[in-house]
Amino acid sequence: MVSRFDQQKTKHQLFHVSLSLATILICMAYMQYRRNWAHLGSFWDSLVVPIVFLGEILKVILARFYGKVDDGVLTAKQRQKKNSYFTPRELLGGFTLQFLCTLLYAFICIILGAPVLGNYEQTFVLALLMTLLTVSPTVFLLGGGGALQVCFCEKPDFVTKCEDTALNLFKYNALGGILGAWAGSVVAPLDWGRDWQAYPIPNVIGALLGSALGNIYACTHVLYATARVYMTKKRT
Template identity: 90%
Template sequence: MVSRFDQQKTKHQLFHVSISLATILICMTYMQYRRNWAHLGSFWDSLIVPIVFFGELLKVILARFFGRIEDGVLTVKQRQKKAAYFTPRELLGGLTLQFLCTLLYAFICIILGAPVLANYEQTFVLSLLMTLLTVSPTVFLLGGGGALQVCFCEKPDFITKCEDTALHLFKYNALGGILGAWAGSVVAPLDWGRDWQVYPIPNVIGALLGSALGNIYACTHVLYMCGRVYMSKKRS
């Protein structure tokens, strides 16, 4: 039984990472196709945000697919509590949480040097992208209340093993995106005169590449553990 669960968990992890890397690859292909860096900071003229949104949504659907059997293990009380996180009131709370996180990221961008009045659309796009990479997946998976609990380092008691696996992978995605966006700021002040140095292009690309590196690290860890299991079985 344990072996079967481990196999399911490994499949879930690999499919999850594959969706993440495919999303980043589609974004990079789209940027190469457009051949115009300036559109990355535009809300209406760029497909980066919608692509990332659907990518994160697919990962949540994947977690639901693998967790459909585990939902039957939950007690009646756990099911009721889980359903309470997806009421209209809680859904509104989830949207509010994402909106507040977007404002927080915008404030951080301004603190770190983004123009206050100029380029407000670019700041909004970057903040929205960061929210999609960090907070939104958890909101989509657990609802507003569950996501708020996770933000305060407290896991809901109704969480399934597949949802716990997804949350663990979301951390790599979020941490990589944050570090990548911050690292992208390094090239902005350099006197190279390149089009891609204009704010927020380095930060957007950095967030996407950082997210990709985080998922590559997660994939490497999963493959390493699979290799250890395979070698131990082969020796025995």
């Protein structure tokens, strides 16, 4: 039996991955332009966080664009529940969720070796970046209530096929970012005497590169599935 090829889903996935990789490349180009990477830990003197924020917003807009058709398959009750997750109260809840996740990431950074009595701004910037790579996209897509359900491994019943595709791609982005930030901390204690070893530069770069690798893996997975369907059709 020939697998059904979903052209719209494949386009969505490839455009999503392209946006993710473009965001990381822009961040890297900006870092190379600034030369002095010490500014990466500054909230006001670095554009990395705004660039990542804009990239995640664009990916959510892309999911909304491809999800217009899918909204028609929802029942009236599902649409009502979905709309209720974007009321002012729920938007405030989504902001609170992201704030709490930022505090959680900051606490994890301190547990893993970040200075307790110093580098507050650097720890906040790293924690905020991790929140943007992991939790924020889901909040922007499903609202605070929907994101909270996803955090507890419970998918809302109003999630469309396109939104489910976006959530799976967000998962690769999040896992790559987390693993990359953790891997970046390995170089910090090494006695190399390099400027880029200062906290949180290796963690920020690691999070960005890990996110890129996660998206590259997602891209290869999509291309492999597409090629497999194409070869199956060619044989038949």
